[in-house]
Amino acid sequence: MDEVVFRYSVGRICLVAFIVTVPLLVVALASSGLSADAILAGCLTAIVADVLLIWAMTCVFPVKVGQNGIAGQTSYGTPIRFSWDEIEAARYINLLGLPYWLVKAKDRNVRMWILTLFANEVSFSRTVIEYAPEGNPFRVALEKKKV
DSSP states (O other): OOEEEEOBOHHHHHHHHHHHHHHHHHHHHHHTTOOHHHHHHHHHHHHHHHHHHHHHHHHHOOEEEETTEEEEEOTTOOEEEEEGGGEEEEEEEEETTEEEEEEEESSSSOEEEEEOOBTTHHHHHHHHHHHSOTTOHHHHHHHHHTO
16 A cells, blocks of 8 residues: 655644743743742753653654545544545644644544644645545645645
8 A cells, every 4th residue: 555654743843842831831830939940940841851752753643645545543642544435524723723634534433633743744735635536525625725
């Protein structure tokens, strides 16, 4: 089976994690009455933990697009594969500042969450459009978004 594997961009995800984590940590730690050194140490520890977690995520959770369908993860990180015929709906959502494609199957009560912070997001969109048949809901949604 000919599949194209898309991995998340470590740099883009780290930037998002930094933007979200640091302000929250500074507020939380500052309100706890800790010293400036303790706040800095807490922020640095959180950033290192974020980077390690994100690096692991890029290795463990790729999205695969091929002639037979698409493979990704549920919101719990469980691997899942949809054939192109199974896809009932796809919509682009922004969840807490993170862009996702939410893909729903017809006969299964499960959804695939695709975080769109890929190293090459345009290539992902073009590959789905290339492999998905005409009229496929995911293809139609991507074409409407004009990616």
